[in-house]
Each structure stands twice: as structure tokens, then as C-alpha cells.
Amino acid sequence: MDVLDILDRLVAFPSIAGKPNADIAGWIEAHLAKHAAQIALLPGPEGDRFNLFATIGPAGVPGYVLSGHMDVVPASEPQWSSDPFTLRREGERLYGRGTTDMKGFLAAALAALPVLAKLRLARPIHVAFSYDEEIGCRGVPHLIARLPELCAKPLGVIVGEPSGMRAVRGHKGKAAARITIHGRPGHSSRPDLGRNAIHGMAETLGAVVSEAERLTHGPFDAAFEPPYSSLQAGVIKGGQSVNIIPDICTLDLEARAIPGVDPAxxxxxxxARAETHATDGFRLEWTPLSAYPALSLPRNARLAALLQELTGQAPLAAVSYGTEAGLYQAAGLDAIICGPGDIARAHKPDEYILANELVACQQMIEALGAHCAA
Incomplete structure (x- = not known):
């Protein structure tokens, strides 16, 4: 199968984040079995979701990891021009959910397997495909924890998120949480008998605004846009009717942190501000939603030099979006981003990737194989 055939099969799996993924993981496992020396299908604690790890070459020698995620965001937007889970080609454009983020990279890695398998690799190339990246990088920590039993410590990890096939050395870290304030319902004519949860959230929301403003004053890292950490309230919900005292209000917020700052x-x-209201007749719940650390690979890292050699372009210092690369780095492994497509096309109707981008990615992976065979 060529890269377009493989992408067609991958897009056909509606592998929405947070849902079972045995179908896509099983198909990839079967494809890997034709070429990989070792394959591990790794169930997560949910029981219905799986990570995948496979090795081409000698597993006991340090090599390189090709990392990607099998899940995609939902495709319920009415603006899609065709079935989002049926690959559609118009010229160079290949439309479908996940084509860019990031089944295109998965397809290129799988298409390169026959070439890699024929090489006499002195260093292995590993394939590491995770689940539930799109809802907070929930699957890959379980895969990373298993790496010591699966292979020698890798020399580096290439995370194939869409970067226009230009390597990227850094991204911000992220933490998100949900605050729920419980009050007491009642008729709006007797506010003295109830506890208005929306009112109870007001000071907490004010704290988000003031903290967000404070962060604009630094610390700074010029590699990023904006060059400082950020905080925002993303979703707020509460109330049923204007004449009912709302007894519950929720606020989802997220922080994005420059390297060196813990996003949490x-x-x-x-x-802390929200917890002060727990003594005012309200009850507070704090629910973490997601978290991953920043990525900051040094300019002079050997992995950065390798990617410059493979792509012909100097790596970019940083991008605004986040990836699993920070988690690999936190585990003591050098990691870098490099994959086909443009992040601006992701998470929207009529997501697409270009056929020549897939070819360029496959060629980069095959060039990595030649490097490992040298």
C-alpha cells in the first residue's frame, strides 16, 4: 500500500478522542506485523483504548522514535463539504478529519516501513502511536512509562505534529481545570433564601482576568508569540432561567506557560481565590482537565542537527500549539516536532493535507533510516 492508500484507511476510522480505539489500533498493528521486528499493543487503564509501539531494527541499541497520535477531534461541523471520514481528493488536496492532525504523519511512517525493513539498521527506528492526545495527552504517559521494557533509551523522539516539515525545538506547556461552585436554588424574588452560584463565581472570574493581565508583564521568552505565559477563562456555564436562583456554575480555564514555568x-x-468562597456558603469542586509540560530543545542538540540534515532547513525555535514532545522531554528524552501539513488547517471543517507533503514526510523518514543504517 502506498501512502495515499494508507491515509484513506486511517481516515475511515472515526477515532474520536475519548472513545474506544481498538479498530484503528488493530488495523495498524496488522500492518506493522508485515515489517516490524517487535510490536506491542498496550492497553491503557480505561480498558478500551490502546497505545502502539513497534521496532524496526535492533531494540537493544539506542535509536529514534517516530511519535504520533491515532485520535482526532470530532467532525460534527455542518460546513464539511463531504463525509469527514471518507478521504476526498481534489488535485493535491486530500480532505478528511485528521489528514493534517495527524494521520498524515502516521500514514507516511507506515508507508516508509518496507524501505526501513530492507535496510540493515545499525540503530532501530521505533513507531509510537498514542491515544487521547486531543483531550490532554492522556494516553502517551502510559506508553512512556513502558519504554524501558520495550527498547534501549532512545537517542531522540520525532513528534510528527503538522509543522510544514520544518523541525521545531519548542512549545509552551499547558494546564486546564474546571471550577464548579455549588450554591442553593430558590425563587429569584427571595435571594435571601438562596445562594447564587453565578454571583459566587464572579470573584473567581475576576481573579482569572487579573492574573492574565499580570502575566503580560513577564517573565518573557522571545521565541514565542505572545512572549509570555497566558491564562484565560474559556467556558462558563450556569443558570436555568432568569427567575431561578442558579445553584451551580462552572468555569473552564487554561494556562499556557513558557519553558521554565510550571503551567499548573x-x-x-x-x-486559592475560589476556595475562599467555600466558607461563604458555597461548595467548591476543582477538577483538573489536562496538563503537559513545555518543550525546550537546545539549539545545539544533536537531534536538532539531525533534523536540519534530514529536512534541509534549520529548526524553528518554537510554535504556539502544544504536543506530546514535552512529555517525552520530561521523561529524559530529547524530542523535536516535525511533520507534514499546516496546523492552521486542523480542527476545522474541510481539513486537508497536500499529497506532496505526505511524500516529503515519507522521504524524510526513509532518510532517517539511511542515517541509522550508516
């Missing part, structure tokens, strides 16, 4: 620490002042 940016949420702490908001949580």
Missing part, C-alpha cells in the same frame, strides 16, 4: 502554578492563584 499559573492556576494556583485562581484556585
Amino acid at each position: 502554578s499559573l492556576l494556583a492563584p485562581v484556585r
Whole structure:
């Protein structure tokens, strides 16, 4: 199967994040079995979701990991021009959910397997495909924890998120949480008998706004846009009717942190402010939603030099979006981003990737194989 055939099969699996993924993981496992020396299908604690890890070449020698995620965001938008889970080609454009983010990279890696398998690899190339990346990188930590039993410590990890096939050395970290305030319902004519949960959230929301403003004053990292950490309230919900005292209000917030700043620490002042209201007749719940650390690979890292050699372009310092690369780096492994497609096409109707981008990615992976065979 060529890269377009493989992408067609991958897109056909509606592998929405947070749902079972045995079908797509099983198909990839069967495809890998034709070429990989070792394959491990790794169930997560949910019981119905799986990570995949496979090795081409000698597993006991340090090599390189090709990392990607099998899940995609939902495709319920009415603006799709065709079935989002049926690959549609118009010229160079290949439309479908996940084509860019990031089944295109998966397809290129799988299409390169026959070439890699024929090489006498002195260093292995591993394939690591995860689940539930799109809802907070929930699957890959379980895969990373198993790496010591699966292979020698890798020399580096290439995370194939869409970057226009230009390597990227850094991204911000992220932490997100949900605050729920419980009050007491009642008729709006007797506010003295109830506890208005929306009113109870007001000071907490104010804390988000003031903390967000404070972060604009630094610390700074010029590699990013904006060059400072950020905080925002993303979703707020509460109330049923204007004449009912709302008894519950929820607020979803997220922080994005420059390297060197713990993203969870940016949420702490908001949580502290919210907890002061628990003594005012309200009940508070704090629910973490997602978290991953920043990525910061040094300019002079050997992995950065390798990707410059493979792509012909100097790596970019940083991008605004986040990836699993920070989690690999936190586990002590050098990691870098490099994959086909443009992040601006992801998470929207009529997502697409270009056929020549897939070819360029496959050629890069095959060039990595030649490097490992040298």
C-alpha cells in the first residue's frame, strides 16, 4: 500500500478522542506485523483504548522514535463539504478529519516501513502511536512509562505534529481545570433564601482576568508569540432561567506557560481565590482537565542537527500549539516536532493535507533510516 492508500484507511476510522480505539489500533498493528521486528499493543487503564509501539531494527541499541497520535477531534461541523471520514481528493488536496492532525504523519511512517525493513539498521527506528492526545495527552504517559521494557533509551523522539516539515525545538506547556461552585436554588424574588452560584463565581472570574493581565508583564521568552505565559477563562456555564436562583456554575480555564514555568502554578492563584468562597456558603469542586509540560530543545542538540540534515532547513525555535514532545522531554528524552501539513488547517471543517507533503514526510523518514543504517 502506498501512502495515499494508507491515509484513506486511517481516515475511515472515526477515532474520536475519548472513545474506544481498538479498530484503528488493530488495523495498524496488522500492518506493522508485515515489517516490524517487535510490536506491542498496550492497553491503557480505561480498558478500551490502546497505545502502539513497534521496532524496526535492533531494540537493544539506542535509536529514534517516530511519535504520533491515532485520535482526532470530532467532525460534527455542518460546513464539511463531504463525509469527514471518507478521504476526498481534489488535485493535491486530500480532505478528511485528521489528514493534517495527524494521520498524515502516521500514514507516511507506515508507508516508509518496507524501505526501513530492507535496510540493515545499525540503530532501530521505533513507531509510537498514542491515544487521547486531543483531550490532554492522556494516553502517551502510559506508553512512556513502558519504554524501558520495550527498547534501549532512545537517542531522540520525532513528534510528527503538522509543522510544514520544518523541525521545531519548542512549545509552551499547558494546564486546564474546571471550577464548579455549588450554591442553593430558590425563587429569584427571595435571594435571601438562596445562594447564587453565578454571583459566587464572579470573584473567581475576576481573579482569572487579573492574573492574565499580570502575566503580560513577564517573565518573557522571545521565541514565542505572545512572549509570555497566558491564562484565560474559556467556558462558563450556569443558570436555568432568569427567575431561578442558579445553584451551580462552572468555569473552564487554561494556562499556557513558557519553558521554565510550571503551567499548573499559573492556576494556583485562581484556585486559592475560589476556595475562599467555600466558607461563604458555597461548595467548591476543582477538577483538573489536562496538563503537559513545555518543550525546550537546545539549539545545539544533536537531534536538532539531525533534523536540519534530514529536512534541509534549520529548526524553528518554537510554535504556539502544544504536543506530546514535552512529555517525552520530561521523561529524559530529547524530542523535536516535525511533520507534514499546516496546523492552521486542523480542527476545522474541510481539513486537508497536500499529497506532496505526505511524500516529503515519507522521504524524510526513509532518510532517517539511511542515517541509522550508516
